[in-house]
Amino acid sequence: MARQLAGGFILEGDVVAGGSLTRHSRAEHLPEMVRTGPIDVYDRLLSWQYLILRMLGMDAYSRLLTITPNTVCVVFLAGTFMVVSLYDVLVVFADDLFGKTFVLTTMCFGVIGCGRIVGALVYRRYLPGLTLKARATYRRGERDAKRLQVLRWYTTIYWRCTLLYSITFLVCACIASFAPLLLHLYNGERMLPFGVYLPFVDAATPGGYELNYLYQLSCILWTPPGLIASQTVYFGLIINICIQYDVLQLLLDDLEELLHRPDLDPAQGARLVREQLRTVIVSQRRLENFVREIEHVYTVQSLVEVLALTFQLVLTLYVIRSQLWLPGLFVIPLCTIQLFLMCLPGTLVEQKAARLTELIYGIAWHRMSHENKRIFQLLLHRSQHPRRLTCGGMVDINMNLFLSVVKKVYSIFMMLENM
Numbered sequence: 001m002a003r004q005l006a007g008g009f010i011l012e013g014d015v016v017a018g019g020s021l022t023r024h025s026r027a028e029h030l031p032e033m034v035r036t037g038p039i040d041v042y043d044r045l046l047s048w049q050y051l052i053l054r055m056l057g058m059d060a061y062s063r064l065l066t067i068t069p070n071t072v073c074v075v076f077l078a079g080t081f082m083v084v085s086l087y088d089v090l091v092v093f094a095d096d097l098f099g100k101t102f103v104l105t106t107m108c109f110g111v112i113g114c115g116r117i118v119g120a121l122v123y124r125r126y127l128p129g130l131t132l133k134a135r136a137t138y139r140r141g142e143r144d145a146k147r148l149q150v151l152r153w154y155t156t157i158y159w160r161c162t163l164l165y166s167i168t169f170l171v172c173a174c175i176a177s178f179a180p181l182l183l184h185l186y187n188g189e190r191m192l193p194f195g196v197y198l199p200f201v202d203a204a205t206p207g208g209y210e211l212n213y214l215y216q217l218s219c220i221l222w223t224p225p226g227l228i229a230s231q232t233v234y235f236g237l238i239i240n241i242c243i244q245y246d247v248l249q250l251l252l253d254d255l256e257e258l259l260h261r262p263d264l265d266p267a268q269g270a271r272l273v274r275e276q277l278r279t280v281i282v283s284q285r286r287l288e289n290f291v292r293e294i295e296h297v298y299t300v301q302s303l304v305e306v307l308a309l310t311f312q313l314v315l316t317l318y319v320i321r322s323q324l325w326l327p328g329l330f331v332i333p334l335c336t337i338q339l340f341l342m343c344l345p346g347t348l349v350e351q352k353a354a355r356l357t358e359l360i361y362g363i364a365w366h367r368m369s370h371e372n373k374r375i376f377q378l379l380l381h382r383s384q385h386p387r388r389l390t391c392g393g394m395v396d397i398n399m400n401l402f403l404s405v406v407k408k409v410y411s412i413f414m415m416l417e418n419m
Contacts, residue, residue: 038151039138045159046236049229056226058120061131061233065124074222078117081110081219085196092197101319102195105331108312109194113223115304116230123297130297131233133290134240141247150246158239162232165341169334173224176330177217184209192216231341237294238345244287245352251280252359259367270369277375284382291349291387302342303392309339310405317413339402346389346397353386 046062053059057070065071085107093099120127141147180191190209193216202208255276261269316331360383365376389397 037142038148038155039135039142041155041159042135042138042236045162046233049232052225052229053233056222058117058226058230060120060124060127062128064128065120074226075117077219077222078110078114081196082107082114084199085110087199088195088197092199098319099195101315103197104195105312105315105319106194106196108308108315109223111308112305113227115301115308116227119297119301120230126293126297130237130290130293133286133293134237137240137243137247141243146250147247150243150250154239154243154246158236162235165232165235166228168337169224169228172330172334173220177220181213193220234298235345238348241287241291241294241349242352244283244290245349245356248280248283248287248356249359251276251283252356252363255280256363259364266369270372273368273372274375277372277379281375281379281382284379288382288387291389295387295389299390299393302389302397303394305342306339306391306401306405309335309342310409313339313409314412317409318416321413321416336406339405343397343399343402346401347399349389350386350396350398353383353388357383357386 050059050062053061055070056074057068057072058074059065085103088103089100089107093103138151141151176193180193183189183191190203192203192209192212196216196219197203197212198208198215201211203212255273258264258269258273258276264272312335313332316335320329320332360380363376365373368376391397391401395401
């Protein structure tokens with residue numbers, strides 16, 4: 001049973017208390033060594049991400065987002081970063097093409113961060129419902145051995161990928177932060193991590209360099225953790241889509257077994273097949289609604305991030321073609337990996353949907369009764385039009401989009417090279 005609340009769905013057993021989502025019989029009261037199931041690993045993994053977002057005042061997933069002093073502070077910092085960047089482009093580096101490009105490249109990180117902040121604020125009534133639906137997938141599979149195996153496998157993959165992504169992102173951020181300082185201590189060259197300079201502060205002077213460096217370092221301290229946490233939660237939602245597709249495949253396998261059981265009389269077999277078909281259709285509709293809500297919440301954000309990453313790659317290549325720019329050596333692989341990770345989930349969802357359609361076509365439908373065949377026809381029709389993740393509703397998010405962006409970036413770079 002579920003009841004709708006604030007654009008999402010609150011399942012029975014969940015209550016909203018003090019603005020947060022809690023459980024009546026929480027598993028957190030158990031000792032850590034006892035809590036070893038997939039749902040416990042999933043909860044512990046996301047609890048760290050929720051904690052980071054809560055510290056930033058942007059936790060819109062585990063609770064209904066409310067405006068707190070931390071939220072105001074983060075919005076102010078992000079807005080200040082964008083205003084300072086725009087001032088640098090229009091005033092400080094008005095006649096310096098290299099400096100202007102450096103600032104615009106850095107500004108793209110701010111665009112991505114602001115996009116996620118705006119997304120959390122605009123869709124704050126939907127995000128807690130998505131989280132609850134994802135967790136409900138784990139609850140439904142706790143008492144089934146086959147589903148539990150699927151949950152355990154995907155949760156392990158999710159944990160390892162999250163760990164790898166977080167370490168990679170943080171290492172790149174640390175290198176970008178402290179490499180200029182080490183270079184300055186080594187040969188005295190004043191290089192800043194990013195191309196954002198405080199207004200009316202001369203970065204060429206010792207005091208101005210230190211102030212600019214401290215400002216950029218302060219931005220790095222809160223931006224990567226927030227980006228990692230929000231991206232990790234999104235990965236969790238995509239993993240949950242894959243889990244639901246695999247659960248549907250298990251239900252179809254059970255349906256196929258029912259159709260080939262010789263010990264059932266026709267009436268009993270038709271009744272069991274009808275019940276199983278209805279179970280499959282209910283799970284299929286639940287999955288479609290889940291994908292539709294994710295698409296509704298993230299489609300504009302995906303468009304903003306793809307455009308920002310593409311623009312960032314083009315600008316970085318343009319700068320490097322004229323002279324060596326050390327930060328660009330980290331920006332290019334970082335943006336490429338981020339773009340790849342954005343497009344990969346869409347491909348996984350498409351492959352899962354195609355596999356499900358193949359399995360439905362392979363069902364021995366000719367063994368069904370006339371009434372069951374009509375129900376099966378509905379199942380087959382819905383499987384032929386699966387929900388997809390799109391980029392602004394214009395193009396599907398998949399590896400074709402990644403390859404298309406890479407080709408466009410290369411074409412633009414070659415055009416600049418020949419100018």
